[in-house]
Amino acid sequence: MLFDKFQAMADFQTELSRRDVKPFGAITDEVISATEGVVQGRRVILAGTNNYLGLxxxxRCIEASQAAAAQWGTGTTGSRLANGSFAEHVALEAEMADFYGVGQAIVFSTGYAATMGMCATVAGPDDVILLDADSHSSIYSGVKLSGAEIIRYRHSSPDDLAKRLRRLGDRAGRTLVIAEGIYSMLGDVAPLQEIAAIKREYGAYLLVDEAHSMGVLGETGRGAAQAAGIEDDVDFIVGTFSKSLGAVGGFAISRHAILDTIRYCIRAYIFTASSSPSVVASVRQALRIVREEPERRERLWDNATRLYNGLRELGLPVGPAVSPVVAVEFTDREQAIAAWYQLFDSGVYVNLVVPPASPSTNFLLRNSMSAAHTPQQIDHIITAYRGLLDAGLATPKTAA
Known part of the structure; x- marks a missing residue:
């Protein structure tokens, strides 16, 4: 039957329905601050929101959003190519281009649309796309639409990337390499220096998705490419406004003037209503804060280090290095679900990640730190994880 493919998910939802609160789609009743809220009647620390800078x-962002709604209305009711290009959209594109030190930028209604749209458009039927095996769903969705030959290279493996480019011969010059800055599930950073060197050697093109690294990495917050010192080697950068900038929307920037022509070929841009002016105004204000308050990044990394080291000292299986994304891995699904519920009962809301969203067959409790978290909140999170060990719902690595 047509619906048979959904049965496994239906069974999983039935399994979760034994409790009033579900790990997927739990309803937030009230937002108290950037790091606290009331989720289905329980006040919790928000430790899974990707609100990296607390914005x-x-x-200031709220005030800018309110003023824009009063001036421009609640929505544009049209795409950028029809009636949906307002002065605010054009101003934000100019500010994004200036932030990245390039001449071209495109603003999209969502980060998913930005990444999917660019990945579907830049390479075509006569081209090749080489993407990291652990790429985000938006990347996979986009490349499937491109018509290009799609080849995966092993996650963050420059050697495997070089081998596959070498095999392409002259076709390497028509190849788009795709990598992410910070990978969203385990928080690891791509080896962009090595990837950029290989891209130069074979004459390929490079697109970097900075969704989780814009505002987080780099001297001025431009992301992993800036931190690695390889921005001149990156042909396209895509990202989102829904993480560090605390809003919704996405962007693409490029040092190539052709980007302004490409925008008229991106279906996810052409056939989508543009972002509401209130959202654009809050993003513009958030971008100013990113530029003017670098201490927020410092606090973010202090908080990430505090949580990462605290969980590692408990012996929990965390990711390979300190990152604002701190994930704890579980091999048993029932244990992971029970652990999520106990954390919630302890006043900590995190993300439960199950295959195929996780990068392996394991399950994750995924924490994302914010500059707005207090040391006391982070210690509360660590204490809640210690409770998992006491309850036998997590196994220290040393005991594995």
Whole structure:
């Protein structure tokens, strides 16, 4: 039957329905601050929101959003190519281009649309796309639409990338290499210096998705490419406004003037209503804060280090290095689900990640740190994880 493919998910939802609160789609009743909320009646620390700089609740961003709604209305009711290009959209594109030190930028309604749209458009039927095996769903969705030959290279493996480019011969010059800055599940950073060197050697093109690294890495917050010192080697950068900038929307920038022509070929841009002016205004304000308050990144990394080291000292299986994304891996599904519920009961809301969303067959409790978290909140999170060990719902690596 047509619906047979959904049965496994239906069974999983039935399994979760034994409790009033579900790990997927739990309803937030009230937002108290950037790091606290009431989720289905329980006050919790929000430790899975990707609100890296804490700007979703910044009063300056809220004020800018309210003023824009009063001036421009609640929505554009059209795409950028029809009636949906407002002065605010054009101003934000100019500011994004200036932030990255390039001449071209495109603003999209969502980060998913930005990444999917660019990946579907830049390479075509006569081209090749080489993408990291652990790429985000938006990347996979986009490349499937491109018509290009799609080849995966092993996650963060420059050697495997070089081998596959070498095999392409002259076709390497028509190849788009795709990598992410920070990978969203385990928080590891791509080896962009090595990837850029290989890209130069074979004459390929490079697209970097900075969704989880824009505002987080780099001297001025431009992301992993800036931190690696290889921005001149990156042909396209895509990202989102829904993480560090605390809003919704996405962007693409390029040092190639052709980007302004490419925008008229991106179906995800052409056939989508543009972002509401209130959202664009809050993003513009958030971008100013990113530029003017680098101490927020410092606090973010202090908080990430505090949580990562605390969980590692408990012996929990965390990711390979300190990152604002701190994930704890489980091999048993029932244990992972029970652990999520106990954390929630302890006043900590994190993300439960199950295959195929996780990068392996394991299950994850995924934490994302914010500059707005206090040391006391992070210690509470660590204490809640210690409770998992006491309850036998997690196994220290040393005991494995």
């Amino acid at each position: 979703s609740y910044d009063p």
